[in-house]
Amino acid sequence: MKKRKTFLTLIALFSILISCTNDSFDVDIQNITVEIEHINVDSAFYKATLNDTKKAHERFTNLLDDLYLYEISQNIQQNPDSNSYKAIHDFYKSEYISEIEKVKKKLYSKLDPKKVTIEKGFRYLKHHFPKVKSPHFIIYMNKLFSNIHCSDTSVSVGLEQYLSPDSKLIVEIPNNQLYEWQKQRMNFDFLERDLLMQWIQVHLFEAKDGKLAEHIVQAGKILYVLNATLPNAEKQYILRYNDKQFKWAEQNEEMTWNYLVKEQLLFENNDRDKANFLNEGPQTIGLPESSPDRMGQFLGFQMVFGYMTKNKDVSLPELIETDYNKILQTYEID
Template structure:
């Protein structure tokens, strides 16, 4: 097939676009060195076993079969005996509303293989960067909106009822802006962020806003490094529009922090305005998303890692927030930069 000379510019443009798209997709994949590790994650769907149990003895058998879950999640030590806990769970699981909730969870999460695979790859990446990381046991459960996510050194429990689609009839009692972040794509990022805390070294004497910003910045940077193909939306919990608008207004946001000398603020009530959960950062604008201090911290940490070219484990082990900020060379991006 012949191509006319008039088509050359368009063909060249298409080749550039194809190359750019291909390069972007390739760059987000974990390396074969990470993915080829001999590591397998099998998520135990424990809610199924618990809802099938019909007697106190059957519940006690489940306790014995899952000691970590029973001890750390069900908190057996708070009950006079195993029989007391079993009787309470038996009553809960026979409740008609709980049965309906369980049925909904089973429909929505009938296939959990995508989450299982994503979590397995995340564990491989964490193990690669932090060889001391020990793979925890992973369970799912339906708690009746009592617990969304438990992450310890030994186990992870995912409360699947919390992660039903935002449009589902059953919803946790959370503000809408927070409830929207409880959805299937957020499960693995939430787990990775929780795990990051054990590697995120800080200076406990530093109680400035800057320290909080850098802590969360390291958390998000860690999560993105472990889940490079995951959209920032599912890491920080902003909509794509909010992310775009935040970058468009980064100079304005940064000016607010500088002009009000916020980086060295130690008043916890002031710090909460920029770090704490909120539908918006009203100190800046009711149109600005909440937690903007965390978002700025992420940008600073990204710049530090890029400019200093430090490995992920070295970055996470750096407790000096001031050093990270000073050596980041951070400056607000101009729109479309």
């Protein structure tokens, strides 16, 4: 691990600025196709009669995989059976869920451009990983504010998770039921980013039980592959940071690295440190309260981005197989 501090001449600075505009992810996907069907389960159940609910549930059960039944079971708190349509009808007719669905309707009208971005993202993914499957279905259904889930063939998305934190419905939810930092993450702009990242994480990467440094580098690999599916996205979007959070991360990269080294955390293997530096939350535990969450992911992304900048001949499949320590040894802080 080296730390590089140099004074750049105007010519060198200019060359670096030029290189930053060269998008190494800009590949030709013109002849790559994917077939993804977007299924709006909410619209089929919201305001449906009992008989229409029964018909829709039968149709979805036959059309979709077990992910649909899993999400239904979480909503109605029972294992689905032939009479589940009654519980589904009651669920969507309840006052609270009806209000959520009423507010969510405005998001469905804004989905079309996001569908285009999502499908284009999977075309990019197929370019880099021809053998990795794309989802057959993206299922939009009430998930009671839970995160995106993936199966072998489907993705489930609850759009209530993307209502604005300023929405009256969200503001009125007590903070002991939905933390303020969770509310602040409710940003419709990140839907396609979150969906693609979840699919990449589930279908391209194996869960690890290793040292913190290994998890940091793996997080960076995931984000780098995500960036390849959204080649025109800014780093802060890929990281799911706002302007203030990203600025803090950039300005405190060296401090964060020094903290991990000083506390000898990099080569420790415990769930606490991994959660503190990699998981979503109000901040990164161990760093100042002003820090954004997931600073371990930020470091990992910086490491992998730097490694791939120096090794332009490395493909994304090769990157995934690259030993974390090899990437760690090339890490430089500008």
